[in-house]
Amino acid sequence: MIRSSDPDIIRPYLEDASNLAGGFANEVVFPENEKDVSQILAEASAKKIPVTVAGNGTGLTGARIPFGGIVLSTEKLGGIQEVDMTKRYAVAGAGTTLRQLQESVNEKGFLYPPDPTEQNAFIGASVSTNASGARSFKYGATRRWIRRLKVVLSDGSVLDIQRGQRPFLRFEKEKKGAVPLVPTYRTPPIKNAAGYYVDDRLDPVDLFIGAEGTLGVVTVVEVDLIPKPE
Ligand SMILES: Cc1cc2nc3c(=O)[nH]c(=O)nc-3n(C[C@H](O)[C@H](O)[C@H](O)COP(=O)(O)OP(=O)(O)OC[C@H]3O[C@@H](n4cnc5c(N)ncnc54)[C@H](O)[C@@H]3O)c2cc1C
CATH class of the missing domain: 3.30.43.10 (Uridine Diphospho-n-acetylenolpyruvylglucosamine Reductase, domain 2)
Structure with missing residues (x-):
């Protein structure tokens, strides 16, 4: 290194x-x-x-x-790791540009729907900013297309989290020894990327999307694909 x-x-x-x-x-x-x-x-x-x-x-x-x-x-953490055409997903290292990701799935007839305009942005960063763009009117922002993340936390431990496979985070007033603690405000139901994402049933994957690197470093991202429209 x-x-x-x-x-x-x-x-x-x-x-x-x-x-x-x-x-x-x-x-x-x-x-x-x-x-x-x-x-x-x-x-x-x-x-x-x-x-x-x-x-x-x-x-x-x-x-x-x-x-x-x-x-x-994160520029040396790039690279397409897998594209599965049957299960319609792709796995990429955080330093993969959106252009590289899009090209590698396009050539197989698929599309990664989010298009936050700047194709040189890295996939890890577009997760960390919950990037959106003109196509979001149809497909929503990045969050909707993220299946799984690998994240390194500040103490060096590694989380591998798949959407829907871990208990939802619950909202509790701070109690002694109670974990996890998550914010008590609610994310407004409008286009918004400010603050940590909060929902009554918060999938841990969603906590890291839009967190701008403050909760850990995203190293690997698994995204959903759709057949490329004509
Ligand atoms: C011409 C232009 C058009 C744009 N259009 C759009 C648009 O339509 N929609 C939109 O949403 N944005 C847009 N952007 C903004 C920008 O492209 C996005 O915010 C993009 O996601 C940033 O990616 P990046 O790789 O450059 O990250 P950086 O700018 O380097 O970092 C962005 C943030 O992510 C954090 N971060 C980066 N990598 C990781 C990681 N692996 N793990 C954890 N945290 C990380 C950084 O700490 C920082 O907080 C545009 C920018 C330009 C220049």
Whole structure:
């Protein structure tokens, strides 16, 4: 795994498409697999060093711009792992661009419906921002098309979560020792990507979609496909 404290290597990661200025970081790291991600996060947690997750920097809100600590780039976590035409799903590493994903399923006659305009965005980031776009009027935002996620948590542990296969998270007032604790507000039923997603029956997969990397690093994404319309 490459790690660098060279200001020239760090500089591109202090920007995205938002033009937010003033970002700074001590180090940029390029994990090449889940184990690397785990190691970085465990180490940063133990030393209380902030970590900012970087996708491909097309975000318009400055969310990937670090203000101190480590930048964890997901660019070496790409690659299509599987396309299953019978069960209509594809599995891709977080650093796969939407263009790469779309091309690999299009050639098999399928479509990944979300199209958040910027094809250079990474699939891991489009999950983390719950990206939507013009096609969302018909197909909804990214959330609706995510079947399974692999996520590395801040202590370095790995979650592999499939939609519908874990108990829903419940909403409870904070009690001593009660876990899990989830927000008590409700996500409004309008186009909205602010705050953690909350629902009365919250599938754990949905908690990570739109969380902008604050709950963990998405490493692998499994998406639903549809036959490509003519
Ligand atoms: C011309 C243009 C058009 C656009 N149109 C749309 C549009 O129609 N709809 C739309 O929704 N957006 C749009 N965007 C915004 C942008 O493309 C999306 O937000 C996209 O999802 C960002 O992807 P990225 O790889 O560039 O991520 P980045 O900008 O690098 O990161 C975005 C956020 O995701 C987090 N993150 C990245 N990777 C991971 C990961 N693996 N695990 C956890 N957290 C992670 C980052 O910390 C950051 O908070 C547009 C941008 C441009 C420049």
